[in-house]
Amino acid sequence: MNENFTISDFMRRFPDNDACLEKIKLDRFGEQSICAKCRKESRFYKVAGRTAYACQFCGNHIYPLAGTIFDKTTTPLTSWFYAIYLMAQTRAGISAKQLERELGVTYKTAWRMFNQIRKLMADDNDLLNGDVEVDEAYFHPNPQKRSSAQAHKSEAVFGMVERGGRARVKHVKSTGVRVLQPTIAKNVAPTARVYSDEHGSYRTLNRRGFKH
Ligand SMILES: [Zn+2]
Numbered sequence: 290m291n292e293n294f295t296i297s298d299f300m301r302r303f304p305d306n307d308a309c310l311e312k313i314k315l316d317r318f319g320e321q322s323i324c325a326k327c328r329k330e331s332r333f334y335k336v337a338g339r340t341a342y343a344c345q346f347c348g349n350h351i352y353p354l355a356g357t358i359f360d361k362t363t364t365p366l367t368s369w370f371y372a373i374y375l376m377a378q379t380r381a382g383i384s385a386k387q388l389e390r391e392l393g394v395t396y397k398t399a400w401r402m403f404n405q406i407r408k409l410m411a412d413d414n415d416l417l418n419g420d421v422e423v424d425e426a427y428f429h430p431n432p433q434k435r436s437s438a439q440a441h442k443s444e445a446v447f448g449m450v451e452r453g454g455r456a457r458v459k460h461v462k463s464t465g466v467r468v469l470q471p472t473i474a475k476n477v478a479p480t481a482r483v484y485s486d487e488h489g490s491y492r493t494l495n496r497r498g499f500k501h
Pocket residue numbers: 324325326327328329331344345346347348349
């Protein structure tokens with residue numbers, strides 16, 4: 290959603306659950322897609338009273354919500370969409386407590402939605418994911434003079450590597466927990482499994498939701 294998408298745009302675009310479901314269906318299956326049963330390029334039509342669409346030829350059902358964060362939820366899709374809208378539009382970040390108030394749901398529900406949407410948005414931002422190895426190192430401009438005084442002048446670098454995938458290297462001010470953990474949070478998806486050495490800065494990574 291772009292930044293000029295106002296709340297009234299949002300209300301017009303997604304006035305009810307069916308409009309939200311249609312958007313999810315379009316994102317996942319497009320206007321037309323190949324039916325898994327009859328193998329024809331088909332338009333799928335909404336099945337009344339259900340979150341399913343049926344093939345125009347053979348009636349085979351597809352379920353746009355299956356495998357998404359909206360699957361089996363008792364919270365209306367409009368509330369989910371409104372929560373996503375709020376979290377995407379609020380630059381400073383909205384809290385689960387604010388979601389509770391805005392959506393009129395329990396705190397428990399707001400917290401669960403908050404976390405699922407956060408993960409969803411992290412995936413979107415193309416963060417490193419899967420098995421990610423992290424390591425800190427000091428780079429010495431002149432390796433011949435490795436006195437302790439010079440170690441302070443040397444630059445700390447921090448590497449994050451997806452197994453079999455992408456890598457990121459960042460210059461960091463230090464290798465302290467207050468530097469490394471936010472760097473990981475900014476670059477690695479919360480769904481990733483993080484591998485590191487025993488360096489103390491990684492010890493509490495699980496508190497940030499990472500499998501470590
Ligand atoms: Zn079909």
